[in-house]
Amino acid sequence: MHFSTLVAATAALATTQAELIGFNYGSTFSDGSAKAQSDFEAEFTRAQTLQGTNGEFTSARLYTMIQGATTDTPISAIPAAIDTQTSLLLGLWASAGQADFTNEITALTSAIDQYGSDFTSLIVGVSVGSEDLYRNSPTGIAADSGAGADPATLVDYINQVRSAISGTSASGASIGHVDTWTAWVNGTNDAVIAAVDWLGMDAYPYFENTISNGISAANSTFFDAYDNTIAVASGKDVWVTETGWPVSGPQENDAVASVANAETYWQTTGCSLFGKINTFWYILEDALPTTPSPSFGIIGSTLSDAPLYNLTCSALASTSSAGVSASSSSKTSSAVSTASSATQPASASGANTESLSAAAPGPETSVSMSQTSAASQSSTPATGTTTSAVVTSSVVATVGHTYTTYQTTLITITSCSSVCSTSKTSAPVASASGNATSAVAPTSTAALSSASVGTAAPSPATSSATTAAAASSSASVTFCDGNLNGEYQYPHLIIPVNSAEADTAYGTQYNGTITPTTSTIFNFDLPASYAGKTCSLVFLFPEQAALETSAFTFNGQGGISVNELSSPATQQTTYDSVPSVAVSAIGAFESVSPGNSYVVASHECNAGATQAFEFVSTGGLELEYFEDWNPSPIGAFITVC
Numbered sequence: 001m002h003f004s005t006l007v008a009a010t011a012a013l014a015t016t017q018a019e020l021i022g023f024n025y026g027s028t029f030s031d032g033s034a035k036a037q038s039d040f041e042a043e044f045t046r047a048q049t050l051q052g053t054n055g056e057f058t059s060a061r062l063y064t065m066i067q068g069a070t071t072d073t074p075i076s077a078i079p080a081a082i083d084t085q086t087s088l089l090l091g092l093w094a095s096a097g098q099a100d101f102t103n104e105i106t107a108l109t110s111a112i113d114q115y116g117s118d119f120t121s122l123i124v125g126v127s128v129g130s131e132d133l134y135r136n137s138p139t140g141i142a143a144d145s146g147a148g149a150d151p152a153t154l155v156d157y158i159n160q161v162r163s164a165i166s167g168t169s170a171s172g173a174s175i176g177h178v179d180t181w182t183a184w185v186n187g188t189n190d191a192v193i194a195a196v197d198w199l200g201m202d203a204y205p206y207f208e209n210t211i212s213n214g215i216s217a218a219n220s221t222f223f224d225a226y227d228n229t230i231a232v233a234s235g236k237d238v239w240v241t242e243t244g245w246p247v248s249g250p251q252e253n254d255a256v257a258s259v260a261n262a263e264t265y266w267q268t269t270g271c272s273l274f275g276k277i278n279t280f281w282y283i284l285e286d287a288l289p290t291t292p293s294p295s296f297g298i299i300g301s302t303l304s305d306a307p308l309y310n311l312t313c314s315a316l317a318s319t320s321s322a323g324v325s326a327s328s329s330s331k332t333s334s335a336v337s338t339a340s341s342a343t344q345p346a347s348a349s350g351a352n353t354e355s356l357s358a359a360a361p362g363p364e365t366s367v368s369m370s371q372t373s374a375a376s377q378s379s380t381p382a383t384g385t386t387t388s389a390v391v392t393s394s395v396v397a398t399v400g401h402t403y404t405t406y407q408t409t410l411i412t413i414t415s416c417s418s419v420c421s422t423s424k425t426s427a428p429v430a431s432a433s434g435n436a437t438s439a440v441a442p443t444s445t446a447a448l449s450s451a452s453v454g455t456a457a458p459s460p461a462t463s464s465a466t467t468a469a470a471a472s473s474s475a476s477v478t479f480c481d482g483n484l485n486g487e488y489q490y491p492h493l494i495i496p497v498n499s500a501e502a503d504t505a506y507g508t509q510y511n512g513t514i515t516p517t518t519s520t521i522f523n524f525d526l527p528a529s530y531a532g533k534t535c536s537l538v539f540l541f542p543e544q545a546a547l548e549t550s551a552f553t554f555n556g557q558g559g560i561s562v563n564e565l566s567s568p569a570t571q572q573t574t575y576d577s578v579p580s581v582a583v584s585a586i587g588a589f590e591s592v593s594p595g596n597s598y599v600v601a602s603h604e605c606n607a608g609a610t611q612a613f614e615f616v617s618t619g620g621l622e623l624e625y626f627e628d629w630n631p632s633p634i635g636a637f638i639t640v641c
């Protein structure tokens, strides 16, 4: 056994000399639950045995070194990679501040100590960060894409990683950084290019919705991005760290998400890359247990199922000269004509933009590249499509600074319809009083400066938490913003219940109270007009200093667990008469701390209904706060997109 591992390791090392072919692997499933070693093993094995391939998909790109729901335990993808001889492009999450980056480094060095050369011989590269510069760019900020990092910080982190691995068996690992091609061509980021050994480029023609981006243009759009990155790379290698085309999801300008187009993109761009340029495709599977929108997975929600399309590269794929789908099957030509006749749903509002990759200078534009991209970025308004870092157990949001706790991260792509960025509700009451009517509109943009993105409920049961409507939907799990910059609902009743005074009805309160004896139930009334939209239950917990009109007391320990109740609370509800639990722990956070916002659960809005959620203390948490939408908002809200 030991022997065969060694032999296999040698073989893997040999593969690393050739161009890498692999997939991106998030650390969580689409419901936010952490992948275990066996899950990574199943995925890595599946990648190596995909019908239509010759077992070339032997490499895995990771986004974080940290196992889900832990502080700094090495990710269990490592032993899975050792067992399946999968080579690893490691990733350290770099947008959450020094303390969290230190945890990433700790996980890396612990893994080196724990697994030794079985692990380090599989390392083909280490990426310090992922799309951090993109998230810091105007486009990324407009897209509410979450906290990023500036070039100087990344250079510092790169040096930290170099010094952490020096003198270990991983000391030879090449260090890179992954970002969108638009970030690479931004001259302000040149220091990062100087600091890395290679550049990882993410580019998605599908999202380049400010140009003609139908499937027939996709291959040339992709290679324009690649060539533009090469042009600024100072001779360093450019790896393709993310690309792909969705099998389902919204149309982006001319780009139609469909299985046929995903196959065409694979045949043209994928087959032009595989074996020639290090490539990490997005993505093997993103649909377990629920299908995101858009969904890029080449496998649906059951890993053992056959791929959704034919993965065999046709002979024509690499020889055809134009970025057209002449090379692929007859299925795709109809997809192409669909795409080219498509209309532009987003253009009317002017609110949708690209995300990962801002507009590429199309082949028809012959302006110098950097000018073009700068112009197209700055002229791009707010966004409906974001690249988001999804975190399993705690997240994001920050008020003026970037203190965040990333337990585990993965890159997912969520796409909100235009309402996400355009509508501002006028509802909430300044005092969030029990059942008052609305008054002032929120002071919109001043509120949370960065914030972002979501976490899924750890329980795979979220879909049952929803409504009748969910059953008929095609289960698109989108995470609405963890801030109140878009449309949202505040609770209309806030009812504490106390096990120490089990028959006392406290009636509705201004304060949320969550202690070992007292839980608080929040009723939300969701308008019928929310039908078909996504609702995210969020818990916003800013730092005290960020509060203007509110306050909290917190004992600094523990977490919260949230139950969905089968019926709303009333003014008469007591501990003894709490409605039964419909879904236990639809979301839970082992530890919460000020400076974060938490997306507890996300699913299709239960439009027209009143929904009640009970927030329960875990781990000794004692928290009391004044529920308030004023800057910075604090408490339980439902954000809508």
Ligand SMILES: *[C@@H]1O[C@H](CO)[C@@H](O)[C@H](O)[C@H]1NC(C)=O
Binding pocket: 133, 136, 137, 138, 139, 150, 151, 186, 187, 188, 189, 374, 377, 378
């Ligand atoms: C260029 O990069 C800098 C530093 O990351 C960033 O602040 C700036 O907004 C970027 N500009 C554009 C147009 O993306």
Ligand SMILES: *[C@@H]1O[C@H](CO)[C@@H](O)[C@H](O)[C@H]1NC(C)=O
Binding pocket: 219, 220, 223, 267, 268, 269, 272, 316, 317, 318, 319, 320, 321, 322, 323, 324, 327
């Ligand atoms: C895609 O574009 C690249 C770069 O121009 C080219 O080499 C390749 O042949 C194209 N692939 C197809 C299938 O057209």
Ligand SMILES: *[C@@H]1O[C@H](CO)[C@@H](O)[C@H](O)[C@H]1NC(C)=O
Binding pocket: 310, 311, 312, 313, 314, 315
């Ligand atoms: C998949 O595509 C290859 C190359 O075009 C072709 O030879 C093969 O017959 C196809 N397989 C199926 C099952 O359609």
Ligand SMILES: *[C@@H]1O[C@H](CO)[C@@H](O)[C@H](O)[C@H]1NC(C)=O
Binding pocket: 511, 551, 552, 553, 624, 625, 626
């Ligand atoms: C609400 O909570 C705040 C913060 O803990 C506290 O200062 C205030 O006294 C509470 N209000 C009531 C009515 O209990």
Ligand SMILES: CC(=O)N[C@H]1CO[C@H](CO)[C@@H](O)[C@@H]1O
Binding pocket: 435, 436, 437, 492, 493, 523, 524, 525, 568, 610
């Ligand atoms: C004006 C208002 O918001 N009224 C709400 C008070 O709370 C009850 C129960 O949650 C709702 O039914 C009302 O619409």
